[in-house]
Amino acid sequence: MTCSVHESENGLVLELAGEVTIGQTAKIREELLKALFQTTHITVSLKGVTDMDTSGLQLLMSAQKAAEKSGIKFNFTGQPPAFRRAAERISLTGGTEGPFVGGNA
Secondary structure (H helix, E strand, O other): OEEEEEEEOOEEEEEEEEEEOOOOHHHHHHHHHHHHOOOOEEEEEEEEEEEEOHHHHHHHHHHHHHHHHOOOEEEEEOOOHHHHHHHHHOOOOOOOOOOOOOOOO
């Protein structure tokens, strides 16, 4: 798993690649927490994610909720099949237009 952060014209971009599973959530959490204190807009790029379990998805959902409570824009790009499968396992989607997955592409 790789997790890199860079600035864009809209804020910070956190790029994830590889497996986003329970074994990697501590590192991702650390990067997300840093980002929450550095910007007003976070984009999480998931295009390189090859596997995601529900703990990885839960971490991303928690970060999104914390960001929104703090007035920080938080969105996702490049949602791969692994992301959608994890969301479907915990019934967050109604196909491709669920409350968490739809609208954040």
